[in-house]
Every structure is written in structure tokens, then in C-alpha cells.
Amino acid sequence: MAVKPVVLVTRKLPDAVMARAAASYDARLNEADEQLGPDDVIARAQGCDAILCCSTEKFPADVIARLPGGLRAIATFSVGLEHIDLEAAKVRGLIVTNTPEVLTDSTADITLLLLLAAARRAYEGERMLRQDAWSGWTPTQLLGVHLGAKRLGILGMGRIGRAVARRARGFDMEIHYHNRNRLEAGLEQGAVYHESAEDLLKVSQFLALNAPATPATERFLNRARIALLPDGAIVVNTARGALVDDEALQEALKSGKLAAAGLDVFEGEPNIHAGYRSLDNVFILPHLGSATLETRNAMGFKCCDNLDAIFAGKDPPDRVV
Numbered sequence: 001m002a003v004k005p006v007v008l009v010t011r012k013l014p015d016a017v018m019a020r021a022a023a024s025y026d027a028r029l030n031e032a033d034e035q036l037g038p039d040d041v042i043a044r045a046q047g048c049d050a051i052l053c054c055s056t057e058k059f060p061a062d063v064i065a066r067l068p069g070g071l072r073a074i075a076t077f078s079v080g081l082e083h084i085d086l087e088a089a090k091v092r093g094l095i096v097t098n099t100p101e102v103l104t105d106s107t108a109d110i111t112l113l114l115l116l117a118a119a120r121r122a123y124e125g126e127r128m129l130r131q132d133a134w135s136g137w138t139p140t141q142l143l144g145v146h147l148g149a150k151r152l153g154i155l156g157m158g159r160i161g162r163a164v165a166r167r168a169r170g171f172d173m174e175i176h177y178h179n180r181n182r183l184e185a186g187l188e189q190g191a192v193y194h195e196s197a198e199d200l201l202k203v204s205q206f207l208a209l210n211a212p213a214t215p216a217t218e219r220f221l222n223r224a225r226i227a228l229l230p231d232g233a234i235v236v237n238t239a240r241g242a243l244v245d246d247e248a249l250q251e252a253l254k255s256g257k258l259a260a261a262g263l264d265v266f267e268g269e270p271n272i273h274a275g276y277r278s279l280d281n282v283f284i285l286p287h288l289g290s291a292t293l294e295t296r297n298a299m300g301f302k303c304c305d306n307l308d309a310i311f312a313g314k315d316p317p318d319r320v321v
């Protein structure tokens with residue numbers, strides 16, 4: 001029998017993915033789902049042909065330099081790539097693959113959930129019931145903001161941004177966007193393009209962050225840019241926490257400059273900025289963007305498809321480096 005490639009799977013993935021990995025490879029699993037630091041990953045990867053990781057494992061240049069010599073590939077169970085130094089991987093001759101497309105819909109769904117929850121004060125309403133503090137319906141209780149006929153600004157009109165736009169049109173929102181490049185009309189679907197992010201902010205009664213974390217987007221939403229948003233705007237983030245200056249956002253939520261925010265991602269996860277916990281007008285979720293069984297299975301199978309191609313000497317479908 002042919003020797004199976006050795007693959008380190010850094011986290012506990014859904015059962016069907018674990019079963020496929022165990023059947024196809026000599027898989028080193030992490031059934032206990034311990035969070036592995038760089039030294040653990042390097043130690044467990046000794047003798048491996050590939051690593052199937054998540055965005056919880058970081059691969060900066062110094063970690064990539066210490067990975068075992070025989071390692072050929074890193075297949076990340078994520079579309080985001082900010083946890084891997086791609087340049088260092090390239091120099092080292094490592095193939096890197098990710099999982100585009102399969103999490104577009106679930107992440108866009110969560111974006112709409114955040115838009116609605118933030119606009120309609122879902123957290124305050126839920127808390128009222130759970131704390132048995134509801135004294136009954138009143139005409140002025142927990143009044144929120146309507147989505148319909150409002151301008152939604154989308155920063156980053158890639159697959160997820162466009163899926164957010166499709167959904168938001170269903171709520172009669174007017175779509176505006178900024179992207180590195182303007183989309184062709186077929187993809188734009190009538191959305192209004194703004195050449196600069198600043199121009200987009202000026203019209204965004206709602207703002208959805210859907211751009212990847214890169215040096216160019218780091219702390220994108222800072223004090224100066226928040227000031228450009230219309231008063232009472234609502235901001236949601238399903239991209240990465242690194243795009244937001246937490247202190248500036250909290251200041252704006254407290255002052256009323258922003259009516260509300262909805263956040264699924266945070267700088268320094270899982271240690272979120274403590275200030276969010278006590279703000280009533282922020283709706284927070286623990287990075288659930290892709291958290292459906294269908295999506296997580298599809299992400300895992302994509303990782304396996306990519307690894308299978310690599311081990312068969314073919315170009316993997318989702319190669320980024």
C-alpha cells in the first residue's frame with residue numbers, strides 16, 4: 001500500500017472533515033482542540049508533508065523559517081490569509097491554499113443579522129426578557145432604525161461584499177461601495193461606486209466592512225474616518241477586527257455619533273476589547289461568520305481537495321502562493 005502523506009490538522013474540524021482527513025492521510029489530529037502556539041505547531045509538524053490550519057494559528061516569517069524542511073504546503077481552513085506571511089511562504093517554496101466561495105453566503109447572512117440586530121436593538125430587547133425586566137409593550141419602547149431606503153456603504157466589494165449587497169437590496173437598501181477597482185456593471189448591479197473610501201463614508205448611513213485585513217486596511221475605521229460618517233450611522237464588521245480602532249469606535253458609540261454597531265470579529269480574539277461588553281448599542285458575536293455545519297464541512301473538504309491535488313502533483317484549485 002502506498003505511504004499516505006502526513007498532514008497535521010491543527011484544530012478539531014467537523015466530523016465529516018476529520019473522517020476524510022483520517023482516511024486520506026496519515027493525519028495528526030487535535031481531537032482535544034487545544035489551541036496550539038507556534039512552538040506546538042512546529043513540534044507537531046515534524047515529519048509532515050502539509051499542515052491544515054485555521055486562522056487561529058499564526059505563521060509569520062520567523063515561524064515559517066522554523067517549519068520542518070520536508071513540509072510542502074499549508075492549507076488554511078479560512079478565506080482570510082492575514083495569519084500567514086505569504087511572501088515568506090513563497091520564498092520558502094511552500095504552497096498555500098485557502099477556502100474562497102464556500103463561506104460567502106454564511107458570512108453575508110451574518111452581516112445582515114448584525115445590520116438588523118444593531119438597527120433594531122436586539123441585544124437590549126433580548127436582555128430585557130432574559131432579566132425578566134419587560135413591563136409590557138409601549139409605543140416608544142426600544143425604538144430602532146429602519147433599513148429600508150437607507151444607504152448601505154460596503155467597503156470591499158469582493159464575493160462577500162457582493163453577497164451582502166444582494167441581500168440588502170431585498171431590504172430596499174441603496175447600495176454604495178468602495179473597492180480597489182470598480183466592478184463591471186454586471187457585478188455592480190446598480191451599486192454606486194465611490195473612488196475613495198472617504199467619499200463612501202460620507203454617504204453611508206449603514207457601513208459594512210467586508211475587506212480583508214492588510215497593511216492598507218489596518219485601523220481603517222479610525223476617529224477621522226468615523227467623523228466622516230453621517231450622524232447616527234450604524235457600522236457592522238464581519239471582516240477582521242484589525243480594520244477597526246476599538247477605542248475610536250467605542251467613543252463614537254458612547255457619544256451618539258454612531259447609533260449602533262454589530263461586530264462578529266475583533267482585534268486580539270478571543271480577548272476582545274473589554275469596553276464592548278458594557279455598551280448597550282453594540283451587538284456582538286464570537287466570530288460566527290462561517291459557522292454553519294454546511295459551510296464548515298465545505299471549507300474542510302476544500303482544504304482536502306487542495307491537499308489531494310498537491311499530493312497528486314497537480315496545481316491545487318485554491319492556490320494563493
Ligand code: 8YV
Pocket residue numbers: 053054055056077078079080081103289290291
Ligand atoms: C474561519 C474566517 O472559519 O475564513 C475566514 O477567513 O474568518 C472564518 O470564517 C476562521 O477564521 C477559522 O479559520
